[in-house]
Amino acid sequence: MSGFLDILYFIVPISIAYAAPLIFTAIGGVFSERSGVINIGLEGLMVMGAFVGIVFNLFFVDTFGDWTPWVSILVAMLVSAIFSLMHAVASISFRADQVVSGVAINLLGIAIALFSVKMIYGKGQTDFIQEKIPRFNIPFLQDIPVIGPMFFKSVYGSSILAVAIAILAWFIIFKTPFGLRLRSVGEHPMAADTMGIKVNRIRYIAVIISGGLAGMGGAVYAQTMTNDFGHATINGQGFMALAAMIFGKWHPIGAMGAALFFGFAQALAISSSGIPFMQNVPSVFLYILPYALTIIALAGFIGKANGPKALGDPYIKGSR
Amino acid sequence: MSNRLINVLVPVISIILGLLVGAVVMLVSGYDPIAGYIALWNGIFGDSYAIGETIRQISPYILAGLAVAFAFRTGLFNIGVEGQLIVGWFAAAYVGMAFELPKIIHLPLALLAAAAAGAIWGLIPGLLKATLKVHEVIVTIMMNYIALHLVNALIKVVAKGGFKTDKIQDTASLRSDFLSELTDFSTLHYGIFVALFMVFIMWFILERMKLGYELKSVGFNENAAQYAGMSVKKNIVMAMVISGAFAGLGGAMEALGTFGNMSTRAGFTGIGFDGIAVALLGANTPLGVVFGASLFGSLKYGANNMPNAANIPIEIVSIVIALIIFFVACGYIIRVGLQRIGKNKEAK
Numbered sequence: 001m002s003g004f005l006d007i008l009y010f011i012v013p014i015s016i017a018y019a020a021p022l023i024f025t026a027i028g029g030v031f032s033e034r035s036g037v038i039n040i041g042l043e044g045l046m047v048m049g050a051f052v053g054i055v056f057n058l059f060f061v062d063t064f065g066d067w068t069p070w071v072s073i074l075v076a077m078l079v080s081a082i083f084s085l086m087h088a089v090a091s092i093s094f095r096a097d098q099v100v101s102g103v104a105i106n107l108l109g110i111a112i113a114l115f116s117v118k119m120i121y122g123k124g125q126t127d128f129i130q131e132k133i134p135r136f137n138i139p140f141l142q143d144i145p146v147i148g149p150m151f152f153k154s155v156y157g158s159s160i161l162a163v164a165i166a167i168l169a170w171f172i173i174f175k176t177p178f179g180l181r182l183r184s185v186g187e188h189p190m191a192a193d194t195m196g197i198k199v200n201r202i203r204y205i206a207v208i209i210s211g212g213l214a215g216m217g218g219a220v221y222a223q224t225m226t227n228d229f230g231h232a233t234i235n236g237q238g239f240m241a242l243a244a245m246i247f248g249k250w251h252p253i254g255a256m257g258a259a260l261f262f263g264f265a266q267a268l269a270i271s272s273s274g275i276p277f278m279q280n281v282p283s284v285f286l287y288i289l290p291y292a293l294t295i296i297a298l299a300g301f302i303g304k305a306n307g308p309k310a311l312g313d314p315y316i317k318g319s320r
Numbered sequence: 321m322s323n324r325l326i327n328v329l330v331p332v333i334s335i336i337l338g339l340l341v342g343a344v345v346m347l348v349s350g351y352d353p354i355a356g357y358i359a360l361w362n363g364i365f366g367d368s369y370a371i372g373e374t375i376r377q378i379s380p381y382i383l384a385g386l387a388v389a390f391a392f393r394t395g396l397f398n399i400g401v402e403g404q405l406i407v408g409w410f411a412a413a414y415v416g417m418a419f420e421l422p423k424i425i426h427l428p429l430a431l432l433a434a435a436a437a438g439a440i441w442g443l444i445p446g447l448l449k450a451t452l453k454v455h456e457v458i459v460t461i462m463m464n465y466i467a468l469h470l471v472n473a474l475i476k477v478v479a480k481g482g483f484k485t486d487k488i489q490d491t492a493s494l495r496s497d498f499l500s501e502l503t504d505f506s507t508l509h510y511g512i513f514v515a516l517f518m519v520f521i522m523w524f525i526l527e528r529m530k531l532g533y534e535l536k537s538v539g540f541n542e543n544a545a546q547y548a549g550m551s552v553k554k555n556i557v558m559a560m561v562i563s564g565a566f567a568g569l570g571g572a573m574e575a576l577g578t579f580g581n582m583s584t585r586a587g588f589t590g591i592g593f594d595g596i597a598v599a600l601l602g603a604n605t606p607l608g609v610v611f612g613a614s615l616f617g618s619l620k621y622g623a624n625n626m627p628n629a630a631n632i633p634i635e636i637v638s639i640v641i642a643l644i645i646f647f648v649a650c651g652y653i654i655r656v657g658l659q660r661i662g663k664n665k666e667a668k
Contacts, residue, residue, distance in 0.1 A: 040399075040457070086646070096649040099397055099457055103596055104646035111638035118633035119349055232586045239461055246458060284473035291462035295444075298454045307455075 019263025021221035023162040025241035026255040028213030035206030036186035036310040040102030043238025044109025049076040049218025051113035054229040068131040076219035084211020095314040125230030169252035186308035189315040243294035262290040338644035363625025372503025378617030382515040383570030384595025385609035394559035395539040400460025402592025403467030404438035408568025411437035412575035416488030426491040438568020446560025450553035484583035494577035509577035
């Protein structure tokens, strides 16, 4: 039994570390899609966040010292939010196909990032950062038996922030007037417009929030997992976050739960060889688990997952 | 301005805008855009070797573009071309390596295996869409990652723990000494003819067959097609299967022509995603896809010359391609702009 606990002590912290970036990004997706704008560009926005986070960290480590990773996350958030404006303008004002625009954002994100890295460093990846996101022991909670060492010992600060953001997002979306407007715009924009809600303004805000959160997710991933930036730094995390959002049924807490579960699958995949009863399971099954589960969830085998009604439709005033 | 003219102008303007913004990016980053585009041009058309390599690069782009375009015509967005291409690549590489047959059987068999693998990968989202109304975009994205990880695992099994499969037998190869010598020993292979033949097949299905008529009807208006007695479900599944088969053949180009094997991959090939751009630019018509693929294939291959000749990172071309997709996506606003210009002229 103690062997099993040891495995959990080992694997749960890794799972949480993998899940945190997914939580940020998936909640970004919740904001955008709840307002009716499909955001497949999460991957590209995460790439942008990871790139900006790492480069800022490398350049300003002398200025900000211990605070560098946090400032980097903030800057990554701002840059990705601005970058997501492209998607907002295309899909809200220019009535572009939101999926195509999202694909363009993905391609553009990685292209700009790699172009800039080559320009700045003359090679395919950046140097390694010195100041990483710090780990904390949470006072009192870490002393709880079993759960303490699993969840509250040497957690990344960013993981705590991720959980806080998930709860905050739940509060905003379900308990504030803005959240009500956000949801109404995504379900029935014409009705919302009749009630005097500025549909397009709400959608712009939502897409920008999603960009900012995806940027944070990317910066957190890069500054906890890889510590540098290259072409494979963000490799599907954005799509996995999209999957988490759907698996979590477009609900912030649900998305967090799904992200934690996907993080667990990833942690198992990388460490399965060290776990006695997992050795015989080919790691490929764990790698594809999040994606397969999303398909199963969408197919309605785990309760029907229905997106917002007006998802993907540009709102054209005056048309029925 | 006629609608037809506008339909042609929108992609042309998107390409010009993409190249222009690309030039601005180069300027801002301190590079010389004119030198950059000259290097790009020379990389594409500089000598017969470059031309051979460019045509070689275009073949998988044609097939990826056909795959996206074919699904589009039935109103489906197949983002899964990338995954279908990867499983097709593996299937072709495996059949090409593992069997010993005369060429006349082996090569078609390997191509067929690739098409079948891609078709199966398209069948799953097709079935889910037809029976359970699951949106194909998300399913195909997820299928891409499943394909990537699964094929990586399969390669390790086939290569007994190694990271690439053995080379295919000569009897399964698309390589051509004749084409290669013609283009100064480039890796140009017969794949381009396979691709062009598939362009014809797509045209034939869509324009000359009952199946194509039904597929297009479903794409135009599902309900009308239903009332006219067509099976919407069957057509959705068929569209995804055929689309997947095109994509799988795109993988065969890489397996049987360019590389002759398959290595494990950390990420995607990108060909499938560029296929979206190819199809959009070609307005989802077979001939349009050939033009779109020629443009993107040329850009992709020609970019290799940019770091050496003009000292510009190769990724500038990826930026330009992404921008072109973005501008094509914004076609509505370009259309509005063109119509306004047209009206102003009429008023005068």
